[in-house]
Amino acid sequence: MDFVVCGVGFCADVWCEVSAAFTGSCFSARGEKPAVKRGERADYARLNPPAPRTAPDPRPRGQSAPPWLHSPDLSPPRSSVSPGLSSISRTRSDNMKHFLRAVTQFFVFLYCKFLWRGLKFVVRKFTGRCELQRICYNNKHGARRTLKIESSLRYSKNGLLQSALSVHPDKVEKTIDDIMSLKKINPDTNPQLSISLQASLLQIVGYRNLVMEVEKLRREPYDCENPEHEDMLMKLWKELRADTPLTGRISKQWCEIGFQGNDPKTDFRGMGLLGLHNLLYFAEHDKATALQMLNDSLQPKHKSSHPKQSEIDKAEWEQKNLDKAIGYSFAIVGINITDLTHALLVSGALKTHLYNVAPEMPSLLQFQQTFCYLMQEFHRFWIEEDPSDIMEFNRVRSKFHRRILRQLKNPDMALCPHFSASDLHLVNL
Template sequence: MKHFLSTLAQFFMFLYCKFLWRTLKFVTRKVTGRCEMQRICYNNKPGARRTLKIESSLKFSKSGLLQSAVNVHADSVEKTIDVIMALKKINPDTNPQLAISLQASLYQIVGYRSLVVEVEKLRREPYDCENPDHEEMLLKLWRTLRPESPLSGRISKQWCDIGFQGSDPKTDFRGMGLLGLQTLLYFAEHDKASALQVLHDSLQPRHRSASKDEASQMSKAEWERKKSDKAIGYSFAIVGINITELAYSLLVSGALKTHLYNVAPEMPNLVHFQQTFCYLMQEFHRFWIEEDPCDIMEFNRVRERFHKRVQRQLRNPDMALCPHFPASHLHLVNL
């Protein structure tokens, strides 16, 4: 009975809120002379703050045509804008900026959806050692990270030197498929200096530097023990594949919309995703040093804390993750 009353109360609250929301929309339009789309576009700057509100407005519209606008093909965006303007009874000649703003946001929405499909396709494509393109990407990864050390053979213990688990890296790509290899190769090729530095530090780990306050609170014995303890490293390639999974989960959950809507003025694409991976890889490396774990068994704990930190950052609609690598031509900043 108690559960029934609680459910009933929630139902009436939903009806009340829905009715109140529609009433407020109606009154606001009458007072301002502008529909919700106009208010969003005129009162919010370009980027995630505007596009997220437009996306939500379209999804929860009473009109099926408006709801379907977020699922159109890129080639149909301009025609869709005409439909929206007509349904909202907005004269495009007297509101030219509205059409431009709607078009930019709709391209971002459509682009994000297409990016999810493209990334998912790569993730589902297994690494195939019989595919010469796959093999060439893998060998290029080795040559980029270890140019001074030729491979003794395709199957070799040398792969462990760049952080794979065994003699044949193909087994490590089972979880993320070709996506894991592509992100690692992009990092190595487009931000080689940072990739080599992260690889070097993962093999020869170092403690983070203690602040003056921390040092003052340590006894001499603790300080000496900290200096003598060996910092914990990690497997570069395996962690890279793991961070690829983190970036993928942020993308699929929609958490990356904030970042991508703020940095891609039109349609987010695979390069935006790969550069996001580069940022996450470097930031995780810094985070690992800050956490200074006791052993590699703490990896999942550290990763989870890092994941939550990134999620918190992305809740800010003005947030754009800021990669510190020269390959970026996007100049990503916190807006």
């Protein structure tokens, strides 16, 4: 019954939209007067007196007035094409757009409220399986299956199915049992269904928990009074500059690993502790790649046209200033790629990758592995783009972001790292 009421209300809205489009708007655009009943003509004439047909000559005596001043219409000569016609045409075009938009909304409403649910009912009666069964049996484990289950639960009319997306991980098994009972599915004859649903639901719940965990690290600022924060920063220096002792906590030496100033604390303001966690993880678990990237960022841009740094001493290298460096600071780029990885996670674009690589619940470890992959890929992409200077960083970063988004649109896609930081075999399925 509620569908009928909603449908009637929506049809009324559409009819009003169409009526307004083809009567009120067009009528006013033509400049016509509204219709007046016979009994109201006297009042209409009194309230709308006719405009005077002539006007006095505003020019001083002795000067002739233009011929159009005393003409009946009191207006200068017009061109052959009236300027009002173009405005009328634009108004009619806008009205047609509103009408088409209303018709489209009407058909979308019909599909969502009647046709789609009716189609699901017919398919279930024909196949003997509910939508969740068809998804689990027709799709292999991974993002393709989990994304469809997530969409089915989110747009379900049943409150139990909608609340399943936000249950605690410890209650996932009980939630699966409740769903099986609601759908009247016998677990003895469908043992694989509960296993598939549980794996997908754990991925969905785990992704939501991962977003909250990452967001908590991002919002926690770096505190120089916190010994744990200071220890992590010192570890980062030792991993990247093991042969060079740090002269002090506030030192220009921090610029050697890509920080902007004498105190790295100021560079962590945007991403908080999340940026430090990712940089330290990269330096510890994939030290060879991190050192290579740091070394490349300090080398000349066009290595083939100049002698290697090892062939001349450091003083001569600085004196000749053979060429610009690759153009970015290692630590600052790491913080920027942390922001990019965080944006992919929060927007949901990273679901494709994590649902394909995480057997059950995605964890912070897999998020950091993804960061390591994006760091190395951005380094290669930067060299391929060959920007003139650091001022093109935002352009290259945006282009790299769009490239990753295109890859993640494929539901069978998993980002493939080429570094040793990954403990899992991340492959393109």
